[in-house]
Amino acid sequence: MRNALTIASREIRSYFVSPIAYVVLTGYLLLAGWFFFNLLARFNMLLTIYSAQQNPEVLMRLNLNEFVIAPLLHNLSVVLVILVPVITMRTLSEEKKTGTYELLLTSPLRISEIVLGKFLGAALFVGLMVLLTGIYPLILLLYGNPEITVVLSGYLGLLLLATSFVAIGILTSSFTENQIIAAVTCMVSLLLLYVISWPADDAGDTIGGLLRYVSLTEHFAQFAKGIIDSKDLVYFGTVIGLALFLTHRSVESIRWR
């Protein structure tokens, strides 16, 4: 474990000395701010219209959680599909390219320590990125009255989603020494997992259910609604565990090829 932490801390330090991290972080926060501003403006407009119409029933149903926070979280999750691969693409690919892979594999480290260290480093960075967008719901808490538990569960979901993305990103990075290939493979896999449930409605109970189960979005949507179900926690745990296990095999494969 000590070794994994050593690798993770080197990883995090290297994020902050490279411009990529700052570009990604700034871009993410910028987009988050833009989403927030527009969703809030729309909410404000709806509020004005319905109060003018004096329609208390509709007004009752207008709330910050459903009209601002949930869509914000969904938008943020889509942006993660594009940005997480950029963060994770270098984790193992770059080591292979520059030859430091040889240093890692000829040191008395276990492969699990290398994989775990890389994962922890990238996950902490992406976690920070997600948590920094928490400033927008915080603004709502100061000036409005959203349900705080729903906000928290939504952020838990976003963090779990981001962590799963990281695990998949590290897996694709372990396949190649080319960072572009690693990033594109990751992005395509994430997008596929995102939209895989699209035909579910017409695909019958068994296949439709399966597609819905595999889809990352379906599980994340539960959290965004404020529902923390152990089923969804197990799902994200499985995705992360499976991706890390496959990464372990992929790194190890140099020993049996």
Add this chain to the structure above:
Amino acid sequence: MLEVQNLTKRYGDIVAVQNLSFSAKQGQILGFLGPNGAGKTTTMRILTGFLPASGGSAKVAGFDVFTESAEVRRRIGYLPENPPLYADMTTDAYLRFVARIKGMARDTIEEATDRAVNTCGLERVRHRLLGHLSKGFRQRAGLAQALIHDPQVLVLDEPTIGLDPVQIREIRALVRQLAGERTVILSTHILPEVSQICEKVVIINEGQMVLEEDMDTLTRDATLEDVFLRSISKETADPTTEEPA
């Protein structure tokens, strides 16, 4: 200290190394020679536990490279052909990182880093980024990395390649100084280098062993260059057309 027996490595159908056997005693500097593509790097990667062999066995410091890989990796220092440096780290931070992943105790790391820096003459560039260092300093940083945990066996893959004559001489002096108690395996195709610092020579060609000899006996009546050329041409040329020696 080092024992290789019938080592074989195949990549699919291609045989990179075949039935290689040699040994080195403690404190010996072994010159590992051969033309480009002879299988030197492959052999070194197997010895350091980076690649598995397809057959045969190898022992480093009494431990089997395949079954006791972690023990071997603890006792071996390896400088690959391209020094494995993180361009975004300073020399100091890098060496500390390497010391930690080599499993050194926390309280010995500081001292070990100082020692490696001094031994390899890195004082001037301790706080500079590795990516900004000249080729010579990068090579030294690579050496410092290989010896920071005071390994019993040092494996150096072409440590002087791409250096200028002054740097070559410095690295050579460094290797000689490092030997002492340690066993050093040094691959190169610069022959004068070998005749100056090595006590034993192993020559391989096309993955096969062609010669294992002590330097003294080898160069008694011929230069190393003659021996090298003769032994690798014997392997490749048709025996009927070979010129009488």
